[in-house]
Amino acid sequence: MRLEDELKQKSFKSPHHRMIVNVMFTGNWLLKELSCQLKPLGLSSQQNNVLGILRGQYPNPATLGLIQERMMDRDSNATRLVDKLLEKGLVTRCQCSENRRKVDIIITEKGLELLKETDKIIQGLEERFKQINPDEAALIGELMDKIRDCH
């Protein structure tokens, strides 16, 4: 559906205005599609994001700082996200012996297993977008980079 129909709005002031609103709207739309599919697994999109980062480090530990700088949404509270994952047994956490200010966080076997499920969800999402061909997908990616490159 066109953005104008989604928002029941006749038009936008300029192509740039329409672009800004549409990227925010579509980003949020995508996030909700994803969240809603992750929910049955008991994961929020942010928790899934953290798990993915931990898998990237596996079998090495990650610190909260490392997690934070790689998260999609930097402002959220990594400590409490990790708390949640800990409760579910998806990660382990212990004080780093070399630098006791740091905490070492490692994804567990159970966490890795769960990620296999979420991988399938992401893959399902990708397949849902087959009306977008790979060239277009790449183009969209480049254009997004370009939007953020405005200083």
Place this chain on the structure above:
Amino acid sequence: MRLEDELKQKSFKSPHHRMIVNVMFTGNWLLKELSCQLKPLGLSSQQNNVLGILRGQYPNPATLGLIQERMMDRDSNATRLVDKLLEKGLVTRCQCSENRRKVDIIITEKGLELLKETDKIIQGLEERFKQINPDEAALIGELMDKIRDCH
């Protein structure tokens, strides 16, 4: 900055995967840019969104239902958003006499004045994206529509 550098990640599994992550990331990034500029005016982006919808109806009233179906984020609680705007004197609210289940919400003069300020902010944002030319902006808009058009 490229998405890979933002997230300190080497690569993505496919152009589609990169697209999905990049649209979510960039949408959120845009939202924060906007929110952070609206904050000095004491408005959240959602409150600004509602005010804009009310201006679209002005001088006619809008009901909560109408607001809800036009909001960028439909799941948020329109009642409480309007409460906030009411506290700030930016809207009036009264029971609709023809159908007493409905409430008529109208933007006040003060609300209209404030929107002039937020218009400037949006315009400022648009100008920040001058590295994107109007054709590209239009293209991005169309591609966003296409992403959501996947049934």
Place this chain on the structure above:
DNA sequence: CCTATATAGTTGTATATACAACTTATGTTT
């Protein structure tokens, strides 16, 4: 009419988010 159903908002609650203040540990000066 009286009951059932649908509509329009409101309220409650659990969770999440944003931001600032606070600990604790390490590094740096003098």
Place this chain on the structure above:
DNA sequence: AAACATAAGTTGTATATACAACTATATAGG
């Protein structure tokens, strides 16, 4: 080595969000 500064996490709190349950009004059927 004491004092100060910085770094890495944690905690507190106010606000926001998501979802479900609830209230009040209106419409429709028997």
